[in-house]
Structure formats: structure tokens, C-alpha cells
Amino acid sequence: MARIKYIYDTETCRYERAKITKSDVTLNFLGFLAVALVMALSLVLAYNTYFETPVEAQLKKENNELKKHYSALETEMEEVDEVIAALAERDNNIYRKIYEAEPLSPTVLQAGSGGVDLYRDILEEGLQNEELVVGTKRKIDKLKKQARIVNQSFDEIMKLAKNNDELLKAIPAIQPVHNPNLTQLVSGFGNRINPFHKARVMHEGIDFAATRGSEVYATGNGKIKMVKINSELETGYGNYIEIDHGFGYISKYAHLGKVNLKVGDVVTRGMVIGQVGSSGGSTAPHVHYEIIKDGVKLDPINYIMNGVNNHDYSKLIELASRENQSFD
Structure with a gap:
């Protein structure tokens, strides 16, 4: 039953029954809708603001996973770049000098891999993170180009090495243990850091x-x-x-610790010449290994050519570069 409303009439001093028009109903309804809409x-x-839809949660999860993969990809690209740089350094400063070949020009190795036109297809897709995608693609293309250049250089060095068989056999090229x-x-x-007086x-x-x-x-x-x-002293x-x-x-x-040979003995690469010990100024059993060329002491890490692949050599470079305490 609808409620009946009354209003007080000041002229007649009586309560009169209120008349509800269609406009009153419409205004009330519109007011209710406005409040409900707000x-x-x-x-x-x-x-x-405070809750995620299932789709948003899934997209957020995928986005976080992509960030992790991209971060891992960045790390791998940096590692590959370091390996290529190390190989190029060894190629220029060791191999090419040994066989008297012209060094690789740094500008050739560091040259870019192409302009914007090379990545136009990616740019035309209108991706939200197109700069990130194009930047990563450009880095990968540059690494691929550098790897090709270094590989071609090694092919050239191998041809020179075949013509210098005696030199190739004589060069100290493996690890001594x-x-x-x-x-x-x-x-x-x-x-x-010297282990005895602790000075650099x-x-x-x-x-x-080694044992x-x-x-x-x-x-x-x-x-x-x-x-x-x-003597031991x-x-x-x-x-x-x-x-x-x-x-x-x-x-x-x-x-x-023990020496197997005498002066004048002929040796070949890989022949056992002695045993690991800790004689002289040594803090633990080890071998101190040096390479001298024309009276100048060189970094032996650059001459470890045989028995290691690119990944192994990169690891050796990393270990050798640590500024720690020597064993002698």
C-alpha cells in the first residue's frame, strides 16, 4: 500500500493531502540513479585499485617472467661479448704476432650492424616496448657479426699455422698440470698480494x-x-x-717437488718433466708457471690455446683476473 503524504497549508491552517506529479517521480528516480551510479x-x-582480475594477474605474472628472461638474456649477451673480446685480444696480441699477420682493426670489430631500416618490420608492429626489442636485436646482431669476424680471423691464422708446423709445436700452448x-x-x-710480506x-x-x-x-x-x-731452506x-x-x-x-730431467734433454708437449711440490718461497703445493719471449715475461694465460674451448678459456680468464694473494 502506497504511503499517503500530507503537507501543512499555512493559509488554511490545515494539513492537505500532497499531490505527487510525474515530474516529482521522474526527478526522484533520476536522483536515485545518479547516487547508485556514483x-x-x-x-x-x-x-x-586494490584487486586484480584473473586476466590482469596472469598478464602480470607473464610480464615478471619476461623481465627475468630478459635479465638473463642481458647477462648472457654480456658474457658472450666478454668471450669475443677475450678471443679478439688473444687473436691480435698472440696469434697474429706469432705468425706476423696484420692485426685486426678495432673499428672493424666494433662496427655497427645496420641502421633503422634493418629493424623497420619491428618498428611497424607498434610494440609497446619496441625500443627494448630493437635494442636487444641490435646487440645480438652485433655479437653475431663480431663472432663471424673473429672466426674468419681464426681461419686465416690456421692457414698460417699449417705453414709453420715447427713453430706451432714449440709454442707453450697447454696447461702445465x-x-x-x-x-x-x-x-x-x-x-x-705477496703471501709473506702482504704487499702488492x-x-x-x-x-x-695441485696435490x-x-x-x-x-x-x-x-x-x-x-x-x-x-735446499729446503x-x-x-x-x-x-x-x-x-x-x-x-x-x-x-x-x-x-721432484725433477725428472736434466739439462739438454729434449721434451715434447705433454711430456712429464717433474712433480708438484712446495719448494722455495711457497705457501702450498703448486706450480708457478712463466712464459718468456725474447727476454720479456708475458702473461701465460694468453698462450693456453690447446685443450680448451671458448667457454673454458673465458673461465680461465676470469680466474686469472682476480686480484688475490699469490702462492709464492
Whole structure:
């Protein structure tokens, strides 16, 4: 039953029955709709602000996963870039110098991989993150181009090497100890902390840790130039061997425990020349390994060519570059 409304008439001093017109009903209805609409919009806005729809949650999850994958991709591209740079450095400063070839021009290796036209198809798709996609594609294309250039350079060096067989066999080119997991390289070439007086001094070789009595190998063909046997009280290199490889190359193996050869003996790459020890100024069993070319001591890490792939060599570079304490 509808409610009957009354209003007080001041002229007659009586309550008169109120008359409800269609316009009153319409206005009331419109007012109700306006209030309901405002409340509904407020609720939707609050829900969208503090709650996620299933679709939004899924998209957010996928977006986070893509960010993780992109971050991993960035890391991998940086690692590949470092490997290519290391290979190019070794190619220019070692291989090409050995075979007297012209060095690669830095501008050739660092040249870009193309202009905007190369990525026009991606730009025309109207992707929200097109700059990120194009930037990543450009980096990958540059790495691929650098890898091709270095690979072509290696092919050229291999042709030169075939014509220099004796030189190739003589160059110190393997690790002096068995190091399959690449974990035994414990100190590199350069300024390192001396274990005795704790000062930073020039470390003129690289140290390979190994168990006492482990085999030590000649790293290239040559002839024993020097064998030095020191007493237990002496410091310095301790028991060591020097091999003359010819072509201006000499390799040195220090802090040995046992020496198998004598001066004048002919050795070939991979031959056992002694055993790991801790003689002389040494803090633990290891081999201190040096390479000397024309009287100048060089970083032996650049000469580890045989028995390692690009990934292994990159790991050796990383281990050798750590500025830690040497073993001697």
C-alpha cells in the first residue's frame, strides 16, 4: 500500500493531502540513479585499485617472467661479448704476432650492424616496448657479426699455422698440470698480494694449485735449458725447470717437488718433466708457471690455446683476473 503524504497549508491552517506529479517521480528516480551510479563507479574504481582480475594477474605474472628472461638474456649477451673480446685480444696480441699477420682493426670489430631500416618490420608492429626489442636485436646482431669476424680471423691464422708446423709445436700452448675442471688456476699474472710480506708486488706468472706429487707437463716442444735444485731452506723459485722452445720462447716451472730431467734433454708437449711440490718461497703445493719471449715475461694465460674451448678459456680468464694473494 502506497504511503499517503500530507503537507501543512499555512493559509488554511490545515494539513492537505500532497499531490505527487510525474515530474516529482521522474526527478526522484533520476536522483536515485545518479547516487547508485556514483556508488557503483566508486566500488569499481576501488576494486580495480586494490584487486586484480584473473586476466590482469596472469598478464602480470607473464610480464615478471619476461623481465627475468630478459635479465638473463642481458647477462648472457654480456658474457658472450666478454668471450669475443677475450678471443679478439688473444687473436691480435698472440696469434697474429706469432705468425706476423696484420692485426685486426678495432673499428672493424666494433662496427655497427645496420641502421633503422634493418629493424623497420619491428618498428611497424607498434610494440609497446619496441625500443627494448630493437635494442636487444641490435646487440645480438652485433655479437653475431663480431663472432663471424673473429672466426674468419681464426681461419686465416690456421692457414698460417699449417705453414709453420715447427713453430706451432714449440709454442707453450697447454696447461702445465691436469686441470679438467679449470679450478686449479689460483693466481694470475700482474700485481698480486705477496703471501709473506702482504704487499702488492708484480706476480710474473700464474699459479696452478695441485696435490703434492701431481705430474707437471712441458707445455711445448723444446730442450731443457736449466734445472735448479734448491735446499729446503732456500726461498725464491725453489726447485725449477726452464725449457727453451726456440723462436725466442722459454717456459719456467717453479716450486717443484721432484725433477725428472736434466739439462739438454729434449721434451715434447705433454711430456712429464717433474712433480708438484712446495719448494722455495711457497705457501702450498703448486706450480708457478712463466712464459718468456725474447727476454720479456708475458702473461701465460694468453698462450693456453690447446685443450680448451671458448667457454673454458673465458673461465680461465676470469680466474686469472682476480686480484688475490699469490702462492709464492
